[in-house]
Amino acid sequence: xxxxxxxxxxxxxxxxxxxxxxxxxxxxxxxxxxxxxxxxxxxxxxxxxxxxxxxxxxxxxxxxxxxxxxxxxxxxxxxxxxxxxxxxxxxxxxxxxxxxxxxxxxxxxxxxxxxxxxxxxxxxxxxxxxxxxxxxxxxxxxxxxxxxxxxxxxxxxxxxxxxxxxxxxxxxxxxxxxxxxxxxxxxxxxxxxxxxxxxxxxxxxxxxxxxxxxxxxxxxxxxxxxxxxxxxxxxxxxxxxxxxxxxxxxxxxxxxxxxxxxxxxxxxxxxxxxxxxxxxxxxxxxxxxxxxxxxxxxxxxxxxxxxxxxxxx
Numbered sequence: 671x672x673x674x675x676x677x678x679x680x681x682x683x684x685x686x687x688x689x690x691x692x693x694x695x696x697x698x699x700x701x702x703x704x705x706x707x708x709x710x711x712x713x714x715x716x717x718x719x720x721x722x723x724x725x726x727x728x729x730x731x732x733x734x735x736x737x738x739x740x741x742x743x744x745x746x747x748x749x750x751x752x753x754x755x756x757x758x759x760x761x762x763x764x765x766x767x768x769x770x771x772x773x774x775x776x777x778x779x780x781x782x783x784x785x786x787x788x789x790x791x792x793x794x795x796x797x798x799x800x801x802x803x804x805x806x807x808x809x810x811x812x813x814x815x816x817x818x819x820x821x822x823x824x825x826x827x828x829x830x831x832x833x834x835x836x837x838x839x840x841x842x843x844x845x846x847x848x849x850x851x852x853x854x855x856x857x858x859x860x861x862x863x864x865x866x867x868x869x870x871x872x873x874x875x876x877x878x879x880x881x882x883x884x885x886x887x888x889x890x891x892x893x894x895x896x897x898x899x900x901x902x903x904x905x906x907x908x909x910x911x912x913x914x915x916x917x918x919x920x921x922x923x924x925x926x927x928x929x930x931x932x933x934x935x936x937x938x939x940x941x942x943x944x945x946x947x948x949x950x951x952x953x954x955x956x957x958x959x960x961x962x963x964x965x966x967x968x969x970x971x972x973x974x975x976x977x978x979x980x981x982x983x
Contacts, residue, residue: 735940735960737873739766745843746774750828750856752848760789767800776804776837780828783813784821830859846872873936904980905930906949914975921970925983932970932983939972946970951979
């Protein structure tokens with residue numbers, strides 16, 4: 671991809687369809703969190719601003735992942751977004767309104783206050799022109815000049831209690847994307863509410879992760895009958911050897927449940943954050959991960975042992 675300009679606006683994921691002839695990518699330099707100013711700026715955004723020049727050629731990969739609208743369903747859609755987690759929702763929302771105009775879509779969008787809401791004018795315009803699109807902005811800390819009912823429809827945080835009180839009765843498909851606290855509370859709570867796993871789709875960003883769910887939850891994956899029953903898994907960097915019994919759905923859950931910290935992101939085999947070196951043994955996947963796994967490595971979030979293992983974690 672040839673770089674033809676360097677415009678700085680906002681930091682969005684590349685999650686919408688391109689213009690007729692090109693993608694226009696704008697990148698904001700990501701500063702350290704306000705509460706941790708000693709941390710460095712974002713590595714990727716800083717690299718693009720400091721190192722990439724007009725005329726440079728960048729290698730990019732095709733879009734990947736499993737977080738997209740189910741085009742073969744006419745079930746009502748419930749999108750739950752926190753902060754910039756609304757970004758992938760915009761592509762799904764625009765497609766749904768254009769291609770399935772009779773399909774009901776509810777968007778619950780959590781922000782602190784009106785000034786932090788992105789796509790504000792676009793969302794309000796879509797809600798005004800599409801009667802089947804219902805916009806619910808949820809403000810956790812409204813500004814004094816925010817107008818109730820206009821800048822936000824609800825005050826507080828998005829939780830299942832809010833969804834139960836405001837959604838019509840019946841089956842829905844849920845799409846959830848947001849920061850760690852929201853993901854850790856909303857996704858398991860949907861399962862406890864009784865929503866089936868086939869109707870819950872989610873993607874985390876940054877260091878967000880969705881905790882393992884208690885046994886018997888509707889979100890629990892069916893057992894992998896092809897996996898080995900009992901083997902030792904040695905976490906070499908942590909200095910621990912644990913016995914895999916098949917109780918966990920993947921190696922990442924297995925490690926976290928025993929207090930072994932592992933970097934993770936999407937938890938669906940797409941981002942590669944949990945890729946670790948496979949010192950010895952074999953790991954199997956129910957389906958090939960979207961992330962291109964490096965030779966001699968494995969993805970813990972979607973992998974299970976196929977033999978005794980030694981991994982660098």
